[in-house]
Amino acid sequence: MSEAPFQKVALIGLGLIASSMFWAMKRAGMDSHVTGFARSEATRDTARRLGLCDQVCDSAEEAVKDADLVVLAVPVGAMGPVMQTIAPHLKPGCVVSEVGSVKRTVIEAVTPHLPEGVHFVPTHPMAGTEHSGPDAGFASLFDNRWCLIVPEDHTDGDAVSRVETYWTALGANTERMDAEHHDMVCAVVSHIPHLIAYTMVGVADDLGRISDNEVIKFSAAGFRDFTRIAASDPTMWRDVFLTNKDATIEILGRFTEELMALQRAIRTGDGEQLHAYFTRTRAIRRGILEAGQDTDAPDFGRAKVDR
Amino acid sequence: MSEAPFQKVALIGLGLIASSMFWAMKRAGMDSHVTGFARSEATRDTARRLGLCDQVCDSAEEAVKDADLVVLAVPVGAMGPVMQTIAPHLKPGCVVSEVGSVKRTVIEAVTPHLPEGVHFVPTHPMAGTEHSGPDAGFASLFDNRWCLIVPEDHTDGDAVSRVETYWTALGANTERMDAEHHDMVCAVVSHIPHLIAYTMVGVADDLGRISDNEVIKFSAAGFRDFTRIAASDPTMWRDVFLTNKDATIEILGRFTEELMALQRAIRTGDGEQLHAYFTRTRAIRRGILEAGQDTDAPDFGRAKVDR
Ligand SMILES: NC(=O)c1ccc[n+]([C@@H]2O[C@H](COP(=O)([O-])OP(=O)(O)OC[C@H]3O[C@@H](n4cnc5c(N)ncnc54)[C@H](OP(=O)(O)O)[C@@H]3O)[C@@H](O)[C@H]2O)c1
Ligand SMILES: NC(=O)c1ccc[n+]([C@@H]2O[C@H](COP(=O)([O-])OP(=O)(O)OC[C@H]3O[C@@H](n4cnc5c(N)ncnc54)[C@H](OP(=O)(O)O)[C@@H]3O)[C@@H](O)[C@H]2O)c1
Numbered sequence: 186m187s188e189a190p191f192q193k194v195a196l197i198g199l200g201l202i203a204s205s206m207f208w209a210m211k212r213a214g215m216d217s218h219v220t221g222f223a224r225s226e227a228t229r230d231t232a233r234r235l236g237l238c239d240q241v242c243d244s245a246e247e248a249v250k251d252a253d254l255v256v257l258a259v260p261v262g263a264m265g266p267v268m269q270t271i272a273p274h275l276k277p278g279c280v281v282s283e284v285g286s287v288k289r290t291v292i293e294a295v296t297p298h299l300p301e302g303v304h305f306v307p308t309h310p311m312a313g314t315e316h317s318g319p320d321a322g323f324a325s326l327f328d329n330r331w332c333l334i335v336p337e338d339h340t341d342g343d344a345v346s347r348v349e350t351y352w353t354a355l356g357a358n359t360e361r362m363d364a365e366h367h368d369m370v371c372a373v374v375s376h377i378p379h380l381i382a383y384t385m386v387g388v389a390d391d392l393g394r395i396s397d398n399e400v401i402k403f404s405a406a407g408f409r410d411f412t413r414i415a416a417s418d419p420t421m422w423r424d425v426f427l428t429n430k431d432a433t434i435e436i437l438g439r440f441t442e443e444l445m446a447l448q449r450a451i452r453t454g455d456g457e458q459l460h461a462y463f464t465r466t467r468a469i470r471r472g473i474l475e476a477g478q479d480t481d482a483p484d485f486g487r488a489k490v491d492r
Numbered sequence: 493m494s495e496a497p498f499q500k501v502a503l504i505g506l507g508l509i510a511s512s513m514f515w516a517m518k519r520a521g522m523d524s525h526v527t528g529f530a531r532s533e534a535t536r537d538t539a540r541r542l543g544l545c546d547q548v549c550d551s552a553e554e555a556v557k558d559a560d561l562v563v564l565a566v567p568v569g570a571m572g573p574v575m576q577t578i579a580p581h582l583k584p585g586c587v588v589s590e591v592g593s594v595k596r597t598v599i600e601a602v603t604p605h606l607p608e609g610v611h612f613v614p615t616h617p618m619a620g621t622e623h624s625g626p627d628a629g630f631a632s633l634f635d636n637r638w639c640l641i642v643p644e645d646h647t648d649g650d651a652v653s654r655v656e657t658y659w660t661a662l663g664a665n666t667e668r669m670d671a672e673h674h675d676m677v678c679a680v681v682s683h684i685p686h687l688i689a690y691t692m693v694g695v696a697d698d699l700g701r702i703s704d705n706e707v708i709k710f711s712a713a714g715f716r717d718f719t720r721i722a723a724s725d726p727t728m729w730r731d732v733f734l735t736n737k738d739a740t741i742e743i744l745g746r747f748t749e750e751l752m753a754l755q756r757a758i759r760t761g762d763g764e765q766l767h768a769y770f771t772r773t774r775a776i777r778r779g780i781l782e783a784g785q786d787t788d789a790p791d792f793g794r795a796k797v798d799r
Contacts, residue, residue: 416777470723
């Protein structure tokens with residue numbers, strides 16, 4: 186690809202998402218010059234050692250200088266402060282994007298600091314693993330995954346299109362959505378599943394009558410699927426729940442309601458209700474397989490794959 | 493293996509577990525003669541077509557005749573009735589085993605029908621996929637998984653040992669446990685995770701404001717891990733919850749309590765509590781990886797593998 190959608194790209198935050206973006210850009214043959222910055226010297230050193238970014242800078246200000254695209258890839262709660270730091274150093278006409286898991290709060294935190302003539306295009310690549318940090322990334326993370334693009338009504342159309350072109354080159358499919366709908370969809374498909382998984386793992390860890398050792402030994406019976414997502418970065422998830430409070434609490438309410446209904450069916454021995462409920466949920470699984478968003482392999486497809 | 497622990501083996505029920513047992517026996521080179529029976533003609537026909545069992549019988553009575561080991565591999569709620577049917581046809585001194593996911597209730601349902609001189613050794617292979625039926629099985633299902641052996645105090649020691657030898661030959665590790673502890677451990681590592689997954693998928697399916705299509709498209713963000721286990725057989729799971737009621741309701745209570753505490757932390761903006769909780773749960777994940785009960789591959793290790 187000779188004509189990269191952005192000639193100079195700055196990645197602020199060098200964790201799982203930013204490092205995967207960098208490797209995916211290289212894989213796509215984009216000739217953009219990529220600068221990077223992370224808060225800690227340790228992360229910057231690791232990035233330099235890995236060859237992550239064409240240039241790792243010691244300040245965010247330096248990294249964003251002359252950039253055509255600046256991507257904020259830090260925890261959701263850090264988006265506002267980071268934007269405030271870099272704002273005076275942005276090139277007029279540049280595009281600022283971010284990859285946070287929550288949108289309405291991030292838009293509210295970032296927008297007040299936006300200089301005149303700088304375009305803001307929030308995005309959310311719906312892909313991840315339970316790993317974090319600069320060495321967690323890999324080029325295929327976004328392949329065949331969705332990247333939600335969450336512009337506001339007044340956002341410059343050309344800036345939005347270029348961000349979409351960029352994500353398509355990284356392997357993702359893009360879809361536009363408004364911030365409120367985004368936050369509700371993500372509460373359902375991501376935030377509440379993570380909260381529940383964290384809770385289940387916490388309960389298991391806490392039960393005196395069953396040793397941690399037993400929980401670990403026998404985890405293949407379902408529990409390990411929960412531990413996987415409950416091993417994600419605590420800071421990222423703290424920020425997600427604190428910033429997507431309304432949708433989280435609404436969906437949690439619905440979840441608890443349904444769980445209580447099933448508990449009642451168990452207590453009263455209502456096998457018909459249980460059977461009907463468990464049958465209905467199979468259809469969604471089938472849909473996910475058909476949409477190519479998971480594999481149907483036995484043993485949950487958990488063969489060892491190479492990075 | 494020339495000296496099979498049981499010369500004649502009868503599999504009653506020919507679903508995921510029984511078919512995997514058959515293929516694992518063949519892989520181990522066991523020279524046992526294996527008969528099989530399933531309730532429906534359709535399943536028996538499929539079994540014959542697949543070469544599942546050396547002989548597929550048209551009645552359970554016929555299948556168990558002369559068997560040294562009879563394995564009940566039917567839903568938990570069917571164990572008692574099936575035992576009642578076969579009891580008069582069992583060879584004196586034979587071993588009856590079963591692979592149900594719940595133990596106390598199954599033992600109570602089966603024991604009254606046990607003829608004098610027949611040994612009963614309940615087991616629970618802690619392995620599975622979300623698939624069911626005679627064509628779902630594969631020889632490696634039990635490899636490196638745990639098979640819990642749940643004898644009672646008075647159970648014949650030799651019968652227990654032979655069942656353990658048999659499961660070891662099938663690829664599993666065995667561990668003895670009493671029925672009450674088994675049911676509590678399984679509620680934590682398997683039954684409640686499944687119930688929660690079913691509930692989460694039900695909630696997603698039910699939300700008018702988000703289309704099923706969106707839930708499916710964006711499922712890679714965490715939700716798909718839930719749909720996988722929520723696609724398991726409805727009859728099997730109905731029976732599990734109805735028969736492991738006490739442990740289920742106890743663990744559900746603990747789960748709801750913790751979830752409410754986290755909900756409160758979210759509502760009041762207590763980031764410290766959330767961060768501490770999410771940090772604690774990571775250790776369990778590490779333990780599971782170290783115990784070889786899951787893979788740490790990126791993209792959740794979901795590469796396509798062959799059966
Ligand atoms: N992981 C996922 O599954 C996923 C998926 C989609 C979107 N997201 C979103 O993507 C963003 C990044 O996530 P990630 O998984 O890449 O995280 P990560 O691997 O933990 O990396 C986070 C990066 O942000 C930097 N950082 C943290 N706090 C900061 C602060 N207060 N100021 C400046 N920099 C800070 C970190 O620097 P140090 O290393 O120096 O601490 C690190 O380089 C988050 O907003 C997250 O919600 C994550
Ligand atoms: N799947 C797992 O993850 C897993 C793991 C460990 C233990 N288990 C336990 O293993 C047992 C079998 O599970 P599975 O996954 O192999 O189930 P499955 O694939 O659904 O097969 C069940 C078999 O039982 C037969 N059956 C069903 N109801 C019956 C009845 N009322 N009377 C006689 N036969 C009946 C079925 O016959 P038709 O096909 O003719 O209907 C079928 O052959 C269950 O007790 C389950 O709790 C399952």
